[in-house]
Amino acid sequence: MKLTGAQIIVETLIEQGCDTVFGYPGGAVLVIYDELYKNSDRIRHIITAHEQGAAHAADGYARVTGKVGVCIATSGPGATNLVTGIANAYLDSTPLVAITGNVPLSLLGRDSFQEVDIAGITMPITKHNYIVKDVRDLADVIREAFKIAKSGRPGPVLIDIPRDVQTSSCEYEKADVVKKFPYPKVNKQSVKEAVELINSSKRPYIYSGGGVVLADAGDTVLELAKKIDAPIGCSMMGLSAISADYKGMLGMTGMHGTYHASKAKQEADLIIAVGVRFSDRATGNISKYSKNAKIIHIDVDSAEIDKNVTSYLGILGNVNDIVKEITAQVEPRQNPEWFAVIEKMKEHAKTFDEYKTRLMPRTIIEKVQEYTTPDTVVATDVGQHQMWTAQHYKFRKPRTFVTSGGLGTMGFGMGAAIGSCIGRGEKKTVLFTGDGSFGMNLNELATATSYNLPLVIVIMNNKVLGMVRQWQSLFYGKRYSNTTLNRKTDFVKLAEAFGATGLRATTVEELDKALEKAFGMDTPVLIDCHIEMDEMVLPMIPPGGSIDDIIIK
Amino acid sequence: MKKDQFILSAIVNNHFGVLTRVSGLFARRGYNIDSLNVGVTENPKYSRMTIIVTGDDYIKEQIVKQLAKLHDVKKVQIMPDDNTVKREHLLIKIKASSERRAEINTAVSIFRGQVVDFHTDSMTVEMTGEPSKVDAFINYCEDFGILELCRSGALAIIRGEESLSIDEEDNE
Numbered sequence: 263m264k265l266t267g268a269q270i271i272v273e274t275l276i277e278q279g280c281d282t283v284f285g286y287p288g289g290a291v292l293v294i295y296d297e298l299y300k301n302s303d304r305i306r307h308i309i310t311a312h313e314q315g316a317a318h319a320a321d322g323y324a325r326v327t328g329k330v331g332v333c334i335a336t337s338g339p340g341a342t343n344l345v346t347g348i349a350n351a352y353l354d355s356t357p358l359v360a361i362t363g364n365v366p367l368s369l370l371g372r373d374s375f376q377e378v379d380i381a382g383i384t385m386p387i388t389k390h391n392y393i394v395k396d397v398r399d400l401a402d403v404i405r406e407a408f409k410i411a412k413s414g415r416p417g418p419v420l421i422d423i424p425r426d427v428q429t430s431s432c433e434y435e436k437a438d439v440v441k442k443f444p445y446p447k448v449n450k451q452s453v454k455e456a457v458e459l460i461n462s463s464k465r466p467y468i469y470s471g472g473g474v475v476l477a478d479a480g481d482t483v484l485e486l487a488k489k490i491d492a493p494i495g496c497s498m499m500g501l502s503a504i505s506a507d508y509k510g511m512l513g514m515t516g517m518h519g520t521y522h523a524s525k526a527k528q529e530a531d532l533i534i535a536v537g538v539r540f541s542d543r544a545t546g547n548i549s550k551y552s553k554n555a556k557i558i559h560i561d562v563d564s565a566e567i568d569k570n571v572t573s574y575l576g577i578l579g580n581v582n583d584i585v586k587e588i589t590a591q592v593e594p595r596q597n598p599e600w601f602a603v604i605e606k607m608k609e610h611a612k613t614f615d616e617y618k619t620r621l622m623p624r625t626i627i628e629k630v631q632e633y634t635t636p637d638t639v640v641a642t643d644v645g646q647h648q649m650w651t652a653q654h655y656k657f658r659k660p661r662t663f664v665t666s667g668g669l670g671t672m673g674f675g676m677g678a679a680i681g682s683c684i685g686r687g688e689k690k691t692v693l694f695t696g697d698g699s700f701g702m703n704l705n706e707l708a709t710a711t712s713y714n715l716p717l718v719i720v721i722m723n724n725k726v727l728g729m730v731r732q733w734q735s736l737f738y739g740k741r742y743s744n745t746t747l748n749r750k751t752d753f754v755k756l757a758e759a760f761g762a763t764g765l766r767a768t769t770v771e772e773l774d775k776a777l778e779k780a781f782g783m784d785t786p787v788l789i790d791c792h793i794e795m796d797e798m799v800l801p802m803i804p805p806g807g808s809i810d811d812i813i814i815k
Numbered sequence: 816m817k818k819d820q821f822i823l824s825a826i827v828n829n830h831f832g833v834l835t836r837v838s839g840l841f842a843r844r845g846y847n848i849d850s851l852n853v854g855v856t857e858n859p860k861y862s863r864m865t866i867i868v869t870g871d872d873y874i875k876e877q878i879v880k881q882l883a884k885l886h887d888v889k890k891v892q893i894m895p896d897d898n899t900v901k902r903e904h905l906l907i908k909i910k911a912s913s914e915r916r917a918e919i920n921t922a923v924s925i926f927r928g929q930v931v932d933f934h935t936d937s938m939t940v941e942m943t944g945e946p947s948k949v950d951a952f953i954n955y956c957e958d959f960g961i962l963e964l965c966r967s968g969a970l971a972i973i974r975g976e977e978s979l980s981i982d983e984e985d986n987e
Contacts, residue, residue: 565881565883
């Protein structure tokens with residue numbers, strides 16, 4: 263069947279199982295949008311307020327569904343507006359295909375109107391990218407892009423398609439959904455070694471990361487934990503894969519992790535690290551990092567093994583298969599002494615807790631949790647509210663926590679929450695954000711109201727850039743350079759202006775009322791929660807420090 | 816950690832942009848390229864890159880792993896120092912006054928080079944050899960006065976039957 267490039271794009275997307283795309287039209291993608299119009303019964307297009315929102319939405323959509331997220335933008339500024347979203351997906355290993363239009367081939371390289379070398383720009387933040395110069399390559403390039411995006415360690419792929427390639431025609435034949443590249447073969451000897459290490463360890467500790475979420479290996483890791491009676495600590499990206507209800511679940515480790523998760527990791531004699539990359543935020547000072555422990559590092563990306571932390575044993579391959587194999591071979595056991603030590607750590611950690619009657623971040627999160635179900639997706643922006651959410655929200659189901667880990671993108675939340683909500687069939691979705699982060703991409707409120715999405719947007723409004731202020735308080739002599747925003751924006755009125763519902767909470771009682779109202783509605787609701795500007799995220803291990811340097815108060 | 820010079824050989828897709836991908840990877844990860852040479856292979860679908868890098872064992876391991884992750888890189892290998900034929904080509908323009916020509920000619924013949932251009936006050940010499948031999952010759956020429964030079968960067972191929980070629984099934 264002879265089709266135009268634009269028709270091939272739409273047909274190949276549908277062929278590859280894509281039913282929703284996020285994007286923004288423009289001159290260099292008009293033909294694609296014409297085909298999207300004609301095929302709107304087969305593929306849904308969500309128009310965001312800004313291309314960055316589209317990229318984050320595709321990212322959020324991919325995270326909650328496990329499918330490849332797709333976003334489309336025009337050439338030039340449309341393409342560059344995707345860049346932060348693509349980088350975000352790259353750092354958090356989200357499978358994403360970004361399609362950009364470009365000027366016709368004859369105008370490429372001449373600094374034409376709205377021309378930008380987006381392939382050059384995105385080279386370091388994509389797994390791979392393409393400029394398609396011949397319509398006959400187009401279908402196979404899109405298929406290969408999907409294959410690369412979802413194989414191994416997932417990530418974003420960009421396809422730049424000049425306008426005349428979209429209008430020229432060639433034969434198109436439907437193909438199957440592409441399969442992933444085969445995983446690296448697991449070294450059986452290494453698995454055996456791991457089993458022996460676990461059998462002979464006294465204080466095993468499972469360190470579970472984003473790779474566990476991506477490989478849908480939460481249950482497998484939990485099974486191992488139960489069989490060897492080991493505690494589990496998560497990297498932030500690893501949260502949600504394993505239910506907070508597991509008795510050995512210690513929560514997040516790292517800079518703002520729980521005391522017991524970080525302390526137990528320090529005291530362990532064996533760390534079974536699954537799908538983690540030992541980022542600086544997770545390890546602190548590497549030379550002091552878990553010195554007493556042997557590390558077994560299980561990952562799908564060979565470049566991660568021994569990159570940041572030297573492991574005792576590295577095992578390359580699909581983490582789900584590897585952990586399953588280890589679990590099958592390992593001896594079942596109980597570690598009452600180890601858990602007694604951990605219990606003491608937990609008791610000690612409880613002494614840091616303080617509840618005040620004022621509206622505290624922790625109270626807000628715990629109150630929201632009373633209204634959500636284990637399936638509710640919780641998205642965040644970046645900053646203090648994000649850390650509080652990671653610390654205090656009890657995640658129980660995989661792929662319910664959508665947050666910007668590696669890149670730390672303020673402004674990620676609105677787009678991501680929209681994409682997540684759509685990915686979950688427009689079920690109630692929560693966004694925790696701060697006044698700073700929300701201010702960056704609040705234009706996406708327009709998208710939320712246009713599509714009438716049941717979002718509950720909880721702003722922790724402290725009128726300052728809280729996380730930066732916290733560092734200025736602790737490390738920069740309280741010189742609050744450019745962090746005291748004190749903006750006059752009225753978020754309640756703002757929500758109303760966008761066509762959403764706006765509520766305000768300055769006390770716990772007001773919050774109760776607001777939440778009851780918000781969760782009773784199925785349209786976008788914003789709750790402007792006023793918190794104190796000097797609330798800190800604690801505990802905190804200072805940058806470059808270790809558990810011994812932990813700040814509690 | 817001790818820093819060594821080593822040679823990497825990579826078979827890559829013969830596309831536009833591949834050189835940028837590879838050199839960009841080196842730049843953003845902070846690895847230094849001492850020399851890089853690229854040319855098409857016996858199969859026109861692929862090019863071969865020969866890259867000389869200085870780095871410690873950590874960098875050595877990371878470079879190979881990171882390069883292998885690039886979709887356009889099909890195979891990558893560190894060439895074994897003791898079992899590799901290494902060659903580099905040199906073109907060098909030297910000041911050649913009539914008094915010193917005989918001396919230059921002797922040096923050229925000892926280093927098995929060849930005079931390829933000759934002017935009243937200068938001569939251009941080409942020479943092929945291991946990079947260390949090229950270094951030695953350049954050193955020697957400094958005394959005459961070097962007007963300009965260019966080096967090809969090393970080429971390297973493993974001795975014996977072992978090869979870096981791609982089986983088509985490798986490249987599914």
